[in-house]
Amino acid sequence: QVQLVESGGGLVQAGGSLRLSCVVSGGTLSNYAMGWFRQSPGKEREFVAANSRNGANTRYGDSVKGRFTISRDNAKNAVYLQMNSLKSEDTAVYYCAAVRGGALLAATTAGPYDYWGQGTQVTVSS
Numbered sequence: 001q002v003q004l005v006e007s008g009g010g011l012v013q014a015g016g017s018l019r020l021s022c023v024v025s026g027g028t029l030s031n032y033a034m035g036w037f038r039q040s041p042g043k044e045r046e047f048v049a050a051n052s053r054n055g056a057n058t059r060y061g062d063s064v065k066g067r068f069t070i071s072r073d074n075a076k077n078a079v080y081l082q083m084n085s086l087k088s089e090d091t092a093v094y095y096c097a098a099v100r101g102g103a104l105l106a107a108t109t110a111g112p113y114d115y116w117g118q119g120t121q122v123t124v125s126s
Contacts, residue, residue: 009120022096038092
């Protein structure tokens, strides 16, 4: 059974940076496209970033383009989300997700993803 565990969340001031990690167990990361989503109270889950299993296709949500970077280390079975220039509106629980798919799949909606982590809280103070 594939399991995803996020870490790296916390409290940061506006303008600061955080790096989230998502470690995959029970499966080989190179078989999975990975995504990051976030959700804040009263709002729907929002797409943040996605990365195809071969790393060639990367997609970002409009609100994070130019500030966030998704990357992966298949040798460590880990995916990362580097978040720079954080804003108060980035405050949310961040989830990583995985789906088996074609080499260039980088799904930008939650539906295709089969596996989800438990989430990590990111709070940006203004």
